[in-house]
Amino acid sequence: MGLTTKLELVFTCACIGANAMCAGAIFCFPLLAAPLGVNLHLTQAQLSTIALAGMMGQYPFGPIWGMIADRAGPWVCSICASVLFALSFGLFSHTISISSADITYNTYLLLVFYFFLAGLGTVASYFSFMFSAFKVFPRNSGLATGVVTAVFGFSPFFLSVVATKYFTDVETGAINVAGFTKFLATRLGLVYAIGAIGLRAVPKDGEPQTEDTEGATETSPLLADNALEQRQKREAARDSASAVLCDRQFWMLTFIVIVCIGSAEMVISNVGTIVVSLSTSTLVSAPAQVRLLSASNTISRLITGPLADYLSPMSMSSSEAVVLPLAGARTMSRAVFVCLFTIIMTISYLWMSFGVRTEHGIWALSLGVGASYGGLWTILPSLVASFWGTRHAGRNFGILSNAPFLGTPLFTYLYAAISDRSRGEETICQGAGCWLTTFRICAGAGCVAVVTSIVLWRERRAKV
Structure with missing residues (x-):
């Protein structure tokens, strides 16, 4: 492996790690819930709906992001996550900053929609680092994916430390929601845009060939015997x-x-x-x-x-x-x-x-x-x-x-x-x-x- 290839691998691994470390932003919502409730007079049902929108943005679109990662490469998931995070948290921050107490119902629905976009960005980011780790290290995929999911689990811890250190009111202890979400919009947008550059080196189809494919030769029988064919049919049905x-x-x-x-x-x-x-x-x-x-x-x-x-x-x-x-x-x-x-x-x-x-x-x-x-x-x-x-x-x-x-x-x-x-x-x-x-x-x-x-x-x- 030449020096250029080694540097490229290091950069790709750094991008995978950075994507995983920044992917847990929606799980920091508990830091924002109480200030939002106090400042905007949101009910618990409304706060729960905003949080739920972020959670629900993850599940239905997983298969779609999986197909994108397979066919176009994980870097596409990363650039999409960059756009989604920048839009969702940026618009969330802007809406909070211009809103007064007792916000309108339409403004509340916008907050729900923006957090849904953040959830959509979360699953896009998840597929970007998960599939990259799997394809860059196919022989150690279990260890690689285990490490990056652990980093992903650590992400809310890291982001909550940032929030409390730089965006907390000293007197009340409350988080500056508009400031923190603006920070998330700019930093996450930048991290995943850079990540897309680093992940372009990840192959689109990194799965190794199976033994069945490798074992086929010109002398292999073209038709399986009847017993094998029946067994394969039973396995397919199962x-x-x-x-x-x-x-x-x-x-x-x-x-x-x-x-x-x-x-x-x-x-x-x-x-x-x-x-x-x-x-x-x-x-x-x-x-x-x-x-x-x-x-x-x-x-x-x-x-x-x-x-x-x-x-x-x-x-x-x-x-x-x-x-x-x-x-x-x-x-x-x-x-x-x-x-x-x-x-x-x-x-x-x-x-x-x-x-x-x-x-x-x-x-x-x-x-x-x-x-x-x-x-x-x-x-x-x-x-x-x-x-x-x-x-x-x-x-x-x-x-x-x-x-x-x-x-x-x-x-x-x-x-x-x-x-x-x-x-x-x-x-x-x-x-x-x-x-x-x-x-x-x-x-x-x-x-x-x-x-x-x-x-x-x-x-x-x-x-x-």
């Missing part, structure tokens, strides 16, 4: 989308994702107002909870992947996966990790339901939800591949990953409705009554998810 959707275990896993990921994203979007509901003086605790969520999310992603590979290595041919040195003999099912994270999340909700009455106890919620959220997203792709094969693992995981599209709005609006009902004449709801019923419902749903995960593990423990 791997079809309709077969997966008819599998009861797929819907068991979907229910777990709806409950766990949906409720977790409700917490991630609203932890700022949860803290403020118990705070007697300042808004300083909200950034601390965002950082704790981000840190536990990141650490969980870093630990879960290698630990799962060591305790439950996947059975794949050498053409499908890299066999890492840390992979050991199979000692447990990967489904155990789903049980573990579901239990941790449910305990976090039970803690909020019965053990927390001051803001100082919320750390356990942030720690438990962050760890479970990151761990579940880390284990689910390999679990889906283990359950239904690697041939269509991307398609199957894509179907499953749409489950939060139902769960996130369900739990978010549940929280908003209960909070607004308990708000009274206050601008921001105060007291444990703002969220107590919500977390008790989440704990109940979590208990059902725990039972479901145990049943799923018992049915699959001998195979996966």
